Amino acid sequence: MNASVPSPLNANLILNSDSYKLTHYLQYPPGTEAIFSYVESRGGRFPRTLFFGLQMFVRDYLARPITRDMIEEAAEFQARHLPGAPFNRAGWEHILNRHGGWLPIRLCAVAEGSAVPVRQVLATVESTDPQVPWIGQYAETAILRAIWYPTTVATISWHIKGLIRRYLEDTAESLDGLPFMLHDFGARGVSSFESAALGGAAHLVNFQGTDTLAGAAAANRYYDAEMAAYSIPAAEHATVTAWGEEGELDAYRNMLDRFARPGGMLAVVSDSYDLERAVGYWSNELCDRVRASGATLVIRPDSGHPPTMVCRTLEQLAEGYGARVNAKGYRVLDGVRVIQGDGIDLDSIGEILAEVERAGFSAENLAFGMGGALLQRLDRDTQRFAFKASAIRRDGVWRDVSKQPRTDPEKASKPGRLSLLHNPEFGTWRTQREEDPLESGWRPALQCVYEDGRIQGQQTLAEIRARADAALETLAREDGGCSRS
Known part of the structure; x- marks a missing residue:
């Protein structure tokens, strides 16, 4: 029997998303040129998260460009899955023809192995081509999943080590x-x-x-x-x-x-x-x-x-x-x-x-x-991970974007183009707007790991382990840091 073997389900990045994102390209305001988003842990069981895992996603999924076959597969799938909804063929073909299939986004993140307090920015995503400003938000599902799961496992393991x-x-x-x-x-x-x-x-x-x-x-x-x-x-x-x-x-x-x-x-x-x-x-x-x-x-x-x-x-x-x-x-x-x-x-x-x-x-x-x-006994809410749009550029002007639900203030998101800062002397972290001045002792903590098809800033396991161990040393010196409870 010579039955054809289908390609792996994860091979097509266009289908590595949520159904409702297939039509989001039509839902942004006129004049939209870019969207800036961020990832954070909004809290949860542990007061710090040990960031890890994004490099696996970048070196695997983002190292595969969109192809003509992927576009055709996604178009045929959407026609049956969302009958009557227009497929974004022009957008995906622009990415294929203009960018060789590489996603036009800038993805930045804190160094892996960093133990960052909750409610701080861990990663940012910004679209880089005004013709396809929706692309960063479209990739939310894949990027957030690539962050929250390994980061939560690393966080649990790190606290147990302490x-x-x-x-x-x-x-x-x-x-x-x-x-x-x-x-x-x-x-x-x-x-x-x-x-x-x-x-x-x-x-x-x-x-x-x-x-x-x-x-x-x-x-x-x-x-x-x-x-x-x-x-x-x-x-x-x-x-x-x-x-x-x-x-x-x-x-x-x-x-x-x-x-x-x-x-x-x-x-x-x-x-x-x-x-x-x-x-x-x-x-x-x-x-x-x-x-x-x-x-x-x-x-x-x-x-x-x-x-x-x-x-x-x-x-x-x-x-x-x-x-x-x-x-x-x-x-x-x-x-x-x-x-x-x-x-x-x-x-x-x-x-x-x-x-x-x-x-x-x-x-x-x-x-x-x-x-x-x-x-396995964990989920996205163990550390309450979220991926949120925080700024939009329309007609050349950046504008704040955030949600402020009156029924659940805990779900409020941050506005603006954001950056994570670290003060090595005191081991402290804070999130601030990119345009705000950098105070003495504070250093930018986000580094670009992917931009328009170029993978950057690759880290070794040895470097990441050393960073996590140094953070554990700092925690051990704090009163109650490595609690027995």
């Missing part, structure tokens, strides 16, 4: 293990491969452990990393239960035979039948073999009340393997660790860390695997 860091500072002698203490388990819990790639890459701004292959591959490809993240051999329930309950001990021996090497690590989920019995195997029958291997064994208790089960597992392992007391006065297991991968989110991580500290164990004994709560 939380874990605070417990390490109190209970451990070093922060060396921090980059590997939150592992991405979210690939199977998201809605698409692309979500896994975008969200998985966003997590890797803050941590270096993942089981989301798509996220590591995306970070490598779009942010020029040689290898963005790492994992270790790990068992799943199927590879344990395949041996039968009577063969559980043999399943664990097999893991050690296959993967336990000097200096290496392996993780084994151990609640397939009876967690306490399984940890007993690890602490007794298998203890000498684990020690002799030179590997670090990571036990995963995957069911029950997480704080209770983690502490119980730590106590059992301490009896079998021993534990030293570090300089902070907390116990550190010898050659074994625990990873909790069930029921993990920001709140449960805090509860587990608090319970572990009360039990006298250092946070360095732990790692966490986070799935749906990291990549």
Whole structure:
């Protein structure tokens, strides 16, 4: 059978929008020459957003020009989807003929990895051709989606890193293990491969452990990393239960035979039948073999009340393997660790860390695997992202544009052509009009990342990580910055 394979749905940028935008080109006032818009987080769960992900969109979607075939496909689709509504053929053909299919917009954004307080401009979009002033607003759907989702994932991950860091500072002698203490388990819990790639890459701004292959591959490809993240051999329930309950001990021996090497690590989920019995195997029958291997064994208790089960597992392992007391006065297991991968989110991580500290164990004994709560249990309103037009040029004159709904003042938008400023000395940010004078100590914080087909200002993952870590250092110095609550 030689059935034709359709092109990917995301291949046509004209259809990467909302239905109602197909007719918006006819709705602007006479004399409209340009429209200026901005993106912001209007608030939400976190007081700061860690900006990330726009470069993936720019290097993928905006690197594909509009083609004749795309125009024809969109025209045919609209004729059936919006019967009777005129298709903007002249506008799209102007972009094709005048600009070679590249979108005539100027897209600027704050540097990725920046932790910016809410209600500040994060990105701006301005149309650059008076013949097609609608184009920036037409691209709203694709651009906003490219920003809000990875930025929200990066924000959640960054705040969790701050939380874990605070417990390490109190209970451990070093922060060396921090980059590997939150592992991405979210690939199977998201809605698409692309979500896994975008969200998985966003997590890797803050941590270096993942089981989301798509996220590591995306970070490598779009942010020029040689290898963005790492994992270790790990068992799943199927590879344990395949041996039968009577063969559980043999399943664990097999893991050690296959993967336990000097200096290496392996993780084994151990609640397939009876967690306490399984940890007993690890602490007794298998203890000498684990020690002799030179590997670090990571036990995963995957069911029950997480704080209770983690502490119980730590106590059992301490009896079998021993534990030293570090300089902070907390116990550190010898050659074994625990990873909790069930029921993990920001709140449960805090509860587990608090319970572990009360039990006298250092946070360095732990790692966490986070799935749906990291990549899927969030939406655009988690940080209340918005893309709004704020200025329009008509007959050569810029005019303010904003909405001020009396029924919901929280949804008021900002007027004018806007810029984001940063004061490096104090670590502060503010939004102001482009035409306002620049005061001493303040620097423009938006950089152009795309203009009329030219991709600019590309950033590496290493640069972004350094920026995010510096912001975390600043936050840690602030009173209550890395809150345990």
